[in-house]
Amino acid sequence: MKYSDYAQWTNRVTRWIEQHFATLRDKPVRAQTEIGAIAARLPAHPPEQAVDMETIMADFERIVPDGITHWQHPRFFAYFPSNAAPASMIAEQLTNAIASQCMLWQTSPAATEIEQVMIDWLRQAMDLPEGFKGVIQDSASSATLSAILTMRERATGFTGNDKGLSGQGRLRIYCSAQVHSSIDKACWVAGIGQDNLVKIPTNDAFEMDPTALQDAITADRAAGHIPAGLVLCTGGTSIGACDDLPPLIAIAKAEDLYTHLDAAWAGSAMICPEFRDVWRGAEDCDSIVFNPHKWLGANFDCSIQFLKDANIQRRTMGLRPSYLETPQAQEITNFNEWTVPLGRRFRALKLWFLIRAYGLEGLRSRIRNHVAWTKELESKLRARPDFTITTDSRLALFTFQYTPKGGDPNAASAELLQRINDDGRIYLTQTLHQGQYVIRFTAGQFDCTRDDVMTAYDVITELAA
Incomplete structure (x- = not known):
């Protein structure tokens, strides 16, 4: 296929998409297929010669739609939504065509600067204080891992990256059982370990118990452990549990713990002033994550991590070898220094289209x-x-x-x-x-x-x- 054929096939795909959404409500929401049935319809070996697009498209129409659980179905009431508003889809098509690698300012100035503005638009929409900066991550799991790594480095005097954790003492992270499993996995990946993720009991409203939190921290310090961070919850995945943030954050501040708020699903609703009681005190957190790809209409993947002091995470994640320097430049924002991956997509474009096309x-x-x-x-x-x-x-x-x-x-x-x-x-x-x-x-x-x-x-x- 050549670039000169692109318009013909994108027009064909657009017609398929229009028909897909026009008939989606009449289709089963969950894929009605058996395990292995889709793979059995594909050739066992790759083609040696090119296959024409007509055949490829026909095979797509024959195999894929009936083998998909339709996350865009209007009666998808499972998990949490993963949306794709039309304006966001159009932006994604442009992102795919531009195909920028947005790791540095100089590799894509527009992507970096639009991302900075979109973060601030959303900060304003959610009534967070001026001074909060942020970065677009692929998912809340990556944002949480970034926060846990920041907790680790901060608690070890920023020596963990260089010296490792051997001999540092046992770092302790605190949360309730209502948090997402991504917090557990982040503790695995960060080298902190599952046994050092302390699950604090909750009260009758399934909020983390402040007294139990304080007792756990006190006991850990007495045992020679190192309390490093607190993960809070607004809108837990299981039942939507929301911690009462102010008393927990007060303890974290008194104990010098870094705080991360997981509002991956519920955070989108914070653009509505009447719902903000569920995260009262969020402005005092060090890190906050929410996913516009869940409830705000952006295509997956698009996760916002707000940071009260971005320099702490940049100090944890930043790595700038000579081949990633921007010569003759003053200090600039390179978002790869805020995240685990070096490579980054132009995710901000879909937010720009989305917020403007529908308005807050x-x-x-x-x-x-x-x-x-x-x-x-x-x-x-x-x-x-x-x-x-x-x-x-x-x-x-x-x-x-x-x-x-x-x-x-x-x-x-x-x-x-x-x-x-x-x-x-x-x-x-x-x-x-x-x-x-x-x-x-x-x-x-x-x-x-x-x-x-x-x-x-x-x-x-x-x-x-």
Whole structure:
């Protein structure tokens, strides 16, 4: 294929995309396929000679769409959403064509400077104080790893990168059991270790207990360990738990701990002033992560990490060999020095398109609708005697069990969920909460409507019956 053929095939692909979205609501949400079935339809060996685009496109249409779980389906109520608003998709097409490697200012000045402005636009939208800077990471996992590495270096006097952790003492990171597993993995990768991630008990509202946190820190210091950082939670993945931040941050400041707030899902809702109570005190955190690719409409991958003092993370992550220097330049921002990867995509472009194409008020309206429709669905299920709401809605997430009289609610809920997802009209997932198998519901797909959410009620109650 030549560049001169590009327009012909992008036009063809555009027509396919239009038809795909026009018919998406009629397709099963979750892929209705068996393990290995897709691979079995592909040749076992790569082609020695070029294959014409007509054949390639025909094979795509024949194999891929029916083998995809449709994250853009308006009745995708599982996990958390991973959106792709049309304006963001257009920006991604341009990003793919430009194909810049945006590791340094000089390798892509526009990408660096637009990223700086987009970070500040979002800072303003979320009413964080001036002075917060930030960087676009690929995912919250990478932002969290960056924060954990920063905790490690800060606690060791910035000697860990040079000398390693041998003989440094046991570094301790604190969080609750409601945080995402990416915090566990970050402690693995950072060399801190799972045993040094201290899971603090929570209260009846599933908030980290400040007294238990203080007791754990005090005990660790007495044992000769080194408290290094605190990971807080706004909108936990399992049930949407939110820590009460101010008393926890006060302890962290008194104990000189670096604080990281994981608001990967719920952070997007902070563009709505009325929801900001759930992260009251966030402005006092050292690091905050949220994912515009979850609930704000940006294509995956696009994760924002705000930093109160970016220099601490740059000191941890920055590495500038001679071949990455910019000659005859004053000190400039090279975002690769803020992150683990050297290579970086032009992720800021889709934010620029997205925020301008819908405006903050347009984005707020979608989030407000998702929250309101989720509460309405929760109320309808609560009114039925054969269902039990196990955790009340936090923004646009709640959990429930199917509890028919005389049955085992764990088994009944698991069987119902299997029937729902095999049916295909909606897609839900599960979690374990206080030892119970519960079904999660969360709304957030960009084009979801109230009718789509109410369809969930119809499907859930029909298949339960």
